[in-house]
Amino acid sequence: MQANRSCLLCGSPTSMWCSRCQSAFYCHPEHLNADWPRHRNECIPASHPAVHSMNLVDTPPPAESQHISVSAILFTPEEERPRIITVNCRPTSRSSWHGICPLPMVQQYFPNSQTEGIVLTQGLNGEDLRFPLHLWYSPTALQRSFPVNRSIFNITSGSAQKLWCGPVVVLKYNGTRRQGYTDASLNDLPALSAYFLAYK
Structure with a gap:
């Protein structure tokens, strides 16, 4: 497990990552949702699916049409x-x-x-x-x-x-x-x- 990485949105230390690409770190699911418009362009599914982990931040975020x-x-x-x-x-x-x-x-x-x-x-x-x-x-x-x-x-x-x-x-x-x-x-x-x- 990789720990003490920086959240891509706020820079806070975190060990949670995007469940889809497993390479982008976020300290909270809301930060992944907020950063999704940018991150989705680089979010390539990992070649090896991760086993269930408390460190995963679920992807995809809410539907595009939502306010x-x-x-x-x-x-x-x-x-x-x-x-x-x-x-x-x-x-x-x-x-x-x-x-x-x-x-x-x-x-x-x-x-x-x-x-x-x-x-x-x-x-x-x-x-x-x-x-x-x-x-x-x-x-x-x-x-x-x-x-x-x-x-x-x-x-x-x-x-x-x-x-x-x-x-x-x-x-x-x-x-x-x-x-x-x-x-x-x-x-x-x-x-x-x-x-x-x-x-x-």
Whole structure:
């Protein structure tokens, strides 16, 4: 048994591997599922099937057409604090075969507004984020007299150089390749706060 290999998604030590190719290591079945759009292109079935082992991470992952649900952070103008929500991500027609990230379905949080995304790759003190953050917002919120986002105002203590207006939804990529999402949490707030403070 090979032990102390690195998970292909997060880099954590693991001794579990993909049951199909037996050469890709993952610390959790969810990490294989998240990395499947990329890994499937290199996942060649092993010539000798493995005997049953607790170290196998079952393959194949869920059906291609399934929506993926992840936790995201919602900042709203009406609420004092950000909160965790669930966002469905819809695979695009090419995402499962070409490693393209599924499309997050965030439009319900932006009624009658177009949305844009910003990818945050650096955290506090300019350090690279291992899991980049994907911010969705309405670029026309200020022009349309949307109220100031109280959640963002509060986490920046009102010191942000730009007043953010309208809602903001933040998703978290499952790695630097940005081919899928993982659950965001309130632990991501320090990096977001630094970004909101610095944005001009």
